Amino acid sequence: MASAVAPYTRSVRLAIGLILLLGTLLAAVIAAEDRRPRAEVVFAQVADCYTLDPQRMTYMQDLRLARGLFEGLLRTDPDTGAIEPGVARSWTVSDDGLEWRFQLDPRARWSDGSPVVAEDFRSGLRRALLPDTAADYSGLLMAIAGAPEFFTWRSEQLAAFKPSEGAAERAWAEAETQFRSAVGIECPDEREVIIRLSRPVPYLGNLLAFPVASPVHRPTLERFTSLDPESGRRVEDPGWMQPGTMVSNGPYQLARRRYKRDIRLERNPHFRDPTQIASESIEAVVVEDPSTAVLAFVAGEFDWLTDVSAGYRTEMLEQQQADRTRHAGTLAAAAASGVDLDTALASLPPPADDERRDIHALSTFGTDFYHFNCNDRLPDGGLNPFADPRVRRAFALACDKRMLVERVTRLAEPVADSFIPPGVIPGYEGPAGLGFDPERARLELAEAGWIDRDGDGRLENAAGEPFPVVDLLYSTGSSRYRDLSLALRSMWQEALGVEIECRGQEQRFYKEDLRRGRFMIGRGGWYGDYLDPTTFLDLCRTGDGNNVRGYSSERVDALLIAAEAERDPQRRFEILAECERIVCEEDLPILPLCRFVTIVMYDPAEFTGLTRHAMLDHRLERLRTPRSTGPATQADAEAER
Amino acid sequence: MIRFVLLRLLQLPLIVFAVFLATFTLAWLVPGSPLEQGEGRRPPPEIEKAMRAQYRLDDPVVFAADYLAGASGIDWLRGRGGRVFDLGPSLRQPDLSVNEILAAGLPVSLALGTAAILFGLAIGVAAGICGGLRPDSRLDLASQMVALVGISVPSFVVGSGLLLWLGVSWHLAPVAGWGGVGHVWLPAFALSLPLAAYIARLLRYGIIEQMASDHVRTARAKGRSRLGAAWHHAMRNAFLPVLSYLGPASAAVLTGSFVIEKVFSIPGIGRHFVDAVLAKDLTLVMGVVLVYSSLLICLNLAVDVLYRWVDPRIETA
Numbered sequence: 001m002a003s004a005v006a007p008y009t010r011s012v013r014l015a016i017g018l019i020l021l022l023g024t025l026l027a028a029v030i031a032a033e034d035r036r037p038r039a040e041v042v043f044a045q046v047a048d049c050y051t052l053d054p055q056r057m058t059y060m061q062d063l064r065l066a067r068g069l070f071e072g073l074l075r076t077d078p079d080t081g082a083i084e085p086g087v088a089r090s091w092t093v094s095d096d097g098l099e100w101r102f103q104l105d106p107r108a109r110w111s112d113g114s115p116v117v118a119e120d121f122r123s124g125l126r127r128a129l130l131p132d133t134a135a136d137y138s139g140l141l142m143a144i145a146g147a148p149e150f151f152t153w154r155s156e157q158l159a160a161f162k163p164s165e166g167a168a169e170r171a172w173a174e175a176e177t178q179f180r181s182a183v184g185i186e187c188p189d190e191r192e193v194i195i196r197l198s199r200p201v202p203y204l205g206n207l208l209a210f211p212v213a214s215p216v217h218r219p220t221l222e223r224f225t226s227l228d229p230e231s232g233r234r235v236e237d238p239g240w241m242q243p244g245t246m247v248s249n250g251p252y253q254l255a256r257r258r259y260k261r262d263i264r265l266e267r268n269p270h271f272r273d274p275t276q277i278a279s280e281s282i283e284a285v286v287v288e289d290p291s292t293a294v295l296a297f298v299a300g301e302f303d304w305l306t307d308v309s310a311g312y313r314t315e316m317l318e319q320q321q322a323d324r325t326r327h328a329g330t331l332a333a334a335a336a337s338g339v340d341l342d343t344a345l346a347s348l349p350p351p352a353d354d355e356r357r358d359i360h361a362l363s364t365f366g367t368d369f370y371h372f373n374c375n376d377r378l379p380d381g382g383l384n385p386f387a388d389p390r391v392r393r394a395f396a397l398a399c400d401k402r403m404l405v406e407r408v409t410r411l412a413e414p415v416a417d418s419f420i421p422p423g424v425i426p427g428y429e430g431p432a433g434l435g436f437d438p439e440r441a442r443l444e445l446a447e448a449g450w451i452d453r454d455g456d457g458r459l460e461n462a463a464g465e466p467f468p469v470v471d472l473l474y475s476t477g478s479s480r481y482r483d484l485s486l487a488l489r490s491m492w493q494e495a496l497g498v499e500i501e502c503r504g505q506e507q508r509f510y511k512e513d514l515r516r517g518r519f520m521i522g523r524g525g526w527y528g529d530y531l532d533p534t535t536f537l538d539l540c541r542t543g544d545g546n547n548v549r550g551y552s553s554e555r556v557d558a559l560l561i562a563a564e565a566e567r568d569p570q571r572r573f574e575i576l577a578e579c580e581r582i583v584c585e586e587d588l589p590i591l592p593l594c595r596f597v598t599i600v601m602y603d604p605a606e607f608t609g610l611t612r613h614a615m616l617d618h619r620l621e622r623l624r625t626p627r628s629t630g631p632a633t634q635a636d637a638e639a640e641r
Numbered sequence: 642m643i644r645f646v647l648l649r650l651l652q653l654p655l656i657v658f659a660v661f662l663a664t665f666t667l668a669w670l671v672p673g674s675p676l677e678q679g680e681g682r683r684p685p686p687e688i689e690k691a692m693r694a695q696y697r698l699d700d701p702v703v704f705a706a707d708y709l710a711g712a713s714g715i716d717w718l719r720g721r722g723g724r725v726f727d728l729g730p731s732l733r734q735p736d737l738s739v740n741e742i743l744a745a746g747l748p749v750s751l752a753l754g755t756a757a758i759l760f761g762l763a764i765g766v767a768a769g770i771c772g773g774l775r776p777d778s779r780l781d782l783a784s785q786m787v788a789l790v791g792i793s794v795p796s797f798v799v800g801s802g803l804l805l806w807l808g809v810s811w812h813l814a815p816v817a818g819w820g821g822v823g824h825v826w827l828p829a830f831a832l833s834l835p836l837a838a839y840i841a842r843l844l845r846y847g848i849i850e851q852m853a854s855d856h857v858r859t860a861r862a863k864g865r866s867r868l869g870a871a872w873h874h875a876m877r878n879a880f881l882p883v884l885s886y887l888g889p890a891s892a893a894v895l896t897g898s899f900v901i902e903k904v905f906s907i908p909g910i911g912r913h914f915v916d917a918v919l920a921k922d923l924t925l926v927m928g929v930v931l932v933y934s935s936l937l938i939c940l941n942l943a944v945d946v947l948y949r950w951v952d953p954r955i956e957t958a
């Protein structure tokens with residue numbers, strides 16, 4: 001018995017010891033948490049920021065924060081997309097459209113109080129144009145005179161680099177000289193920036209409003225930059241983006257950043273125009289689980305949910321529709337008298353129990369589409385009927401898009417027959433597209449030579465080869481594309497009598513298959529980056545990195561080049577509209593389905609400042625809740641209205 | 642004992658290296674590129690080339706050797722400076738190093754796991770004792786029922802249910818996030834249920850068995866009350882299987898809370914790992930695997946050592 005006593009006593013001691021140890025650990029972790037009062041605006045996003053580096057960012061959530069942290073030479077008006085002054089309070093464009101001069105606002109300050117000067121912009125642009133930075137959006141700046149040549153020059157210089165004592169420093173000094181002499185960016189003095197272009201770019205303002213053209217705070221960045229003696233490249237330690245270190249010139253500065261958790265911004269005390277800022281602090285919280293995000297919003301933890309992807313959102317939208325229908329008369333009257341929708345919604349009596357007013361479907365500047373593989377043959381050498389534009393037209397004509405958005409996606413997205421969302425780019429009139437016409441679809445297919453020649457119910461071409469089983473590729477990340485693909489399959493089988501096999505692939509395998517051309521029809525989708533048709537049409541250029549369809553049209557390429565040279569904006573839009581017409585009515589390398597919508601949640605009576613413009617360029621400094629105490633007061637905002 | 646511990650510590654790098662090689666090979670073979678982004682957008686070819694060069698993604702052997710030299714501390718020993726164990730930059734989160742990500746996530750996962758173990762012990766022991774002392778009573782049936790549910794219902798269902806019921810309807814806990822005591826208890830409770838259920842069942846069977854054994858019957862015959870006999874004679878032996886279960890269970894709870902972390906939006910490390918695999922963030926995958934495998938090996942070693950201390954009759958092989 002005695003031997004059993006020891007283990008028992010020891011195990012009790014051990015258990016008590018362990019519990020005490022674990023309890024202390026737990027208490028220590030919780031005690032170490034940073035606790036600040038709730039921010040004046042708290043919103044939830046489904047994914048964490050990828051980077052806060054304005055030159056390198058590409059994601060929607062990053063760009064949104066960047067517009068709060070940094071201010072470029074110009075900005076776009078979030079409600080209209082028009083260009084408005086940023087740090088540059090005025091600017092002039094030369095008659096040939098090749099030289100843009102910007103005069104900086106002398107009030108512009110970094111968050112450490114130092115003035116924002118012209119050289120900060122040049123450094124930002126240089127950083128974006130250096131291959132060392134590997135800035136994804138550097139392509140937007142390649143119209144700057146000498147920019148593509150400089151990029152190539154530096155890439156070659158780095159490729160030929162041989163490590164030796166001081167070699168990296170010499171190479172960098174050479175690159176700096178090359179940049180100054182060859183690239184069309186000049187700073188005659190602290191308050192003026194001159195940008196020279198190699199061709200006129202009427203939408204340069206939109207490009208400069210993009211975070212990739214943000215200025216950089218040179219003293220901070222230089223502290224974190226070194227030259228890699230092995231490769232000769234400039235290497236930056238991401239430490240410059242840490243809270244307390246990062247210096248920004250936008251309305252906000254970075255106060256806290258916790259990975260996959262939250263980012264907190266606080267007002268930049270030196271911002272050039274404090275009256276623009278509605279809220280002192282803003283927190284972006286990451287909630288990846290779609291259902292948790294909705295539950296937390298309903299429990300009152302967030303003011304705004306940036307993306308609702310929970311499966312039951314369609315039911316929630318139906319409840320929203322019920323509320324809108326009940327108040328249709330009031331809302332129409334408000335709209336007629338120029339009151340914006342959110343203000344009108346906020347003034348309505350509370351919604352009934354089975355209705356809701358806190359969910360909103362916002363149309364975006366994005367088009368959901370399917371790719372057609374335009375290559376003559378498939379990678380395995382198989383016959384590709386979609387190399388023939390008539391077959392692609394037939395498939396497009398046999399697609400009932402209205403049925404898809406009403407019964408399959410159930411989000412009632414605006415149906416799209418053209419590539420570029422209509423009515424968003426001021427002054428641009430796109431083509432009508434093809435529409436739904438199964439009769440004409442069958443004719444097109446017959447014209448392409450696909451006819452049931454031997455009466456076996458299958459289509460054959462003149463050589464007697466049967467129409468191959470169509471390989472329809474989609475990604476399995478969400479149920480959207482599975483549902484759409486299955487619906488398209490039954491639509492096409494019924495209307496055209498072809499056999500279709502849907503092939504769902506996990507995201508990475510799907511992308512790999514797309515890139516290698518292993519598909520006949522594949523799920524696509526594109527969001528425009530700036531308010532110009534080229535943000536979509538460049539995808540149809542022969543050899544474009546995002547042209548996975550193998551589409552190549554001499555006419556389209558020639559029109560895109562002609563548009564680059566055209567000085568008259570109206571004429572330029574006409575050329576581009578013709579280009580889009582070829583794409584959407586004749587060649588159909590893509591099958592446009594609908595515009596993407598973003599579903600968001602906020603209570604219009606409690607939360608204001610979002611835009612409903614398709615670019616969804618929400619400005620953080622405009623966001624306001626009842627907790628907001630920013631210098632721009634509620635009264636100001638109302639007076640402005 | 643010391644020889645045993647030393648031997649096991651010597652094995653550690655070998656096991657970790659084997660784990661590293663296996664994971665690296667699998668992660669490298671997964672198609673796709675960590676440089677690629679959502680919605681089909683690809684960086685222009687020349688940018689992608691620059692990025693590949695920056696992260697040394699062109700050659701798996703160079704990449705793996707570089708990574709291992711940094712992660713194992715060899716680079717540091719050779720006087721390259723920097724961190725002792727440098728797990729590299731995250732390929733998907735260019736602003737952060739893997740060390741920073743792990744430093745932020747590990748305490749959260751550990752705290753959540755710890756709270757879950759404490760909850761599991763409290764609930765499990767209480768339910769086990771009730772059931773063991775009064776088998777087949779209503780209380781016992783109820784606790785067995787709860788245990789069955791705790792074991793068999795997946796944690797995302799339990800988690801979502803608790804969120805909806807206690808968080809949204811009753812406002813007893815915040816729905817999402819991390820930070821205060823309020824944020825900890827609900828997810829920890831959800832995570833502890835399977836643990837509590839196992840402990841309750843182990844303890845219940847142990848007590849029932851012990852209460853029917855000769856030495857307890859002798860004690861009762863000598864005049865010990867039922868509770869006294871249970872406390873002084875039955876529980877001693879009934880607790881031993883619970884103790885041996887706690888070792889591996891703690892390791893599992895501390896490292897395997899991915900689902901709960903996702904449902905409750907807790908910035909722990911389990912979620913990072915799954916996301917990293919999906920995004921092919923090689924450095925983060927390797928970093929988590931290295932840290933977790935080292936942690937698991939050390940925890941198992943600690944459990945073995947404690948066993949020996951608790952019960953010297955146990956042979957340490």
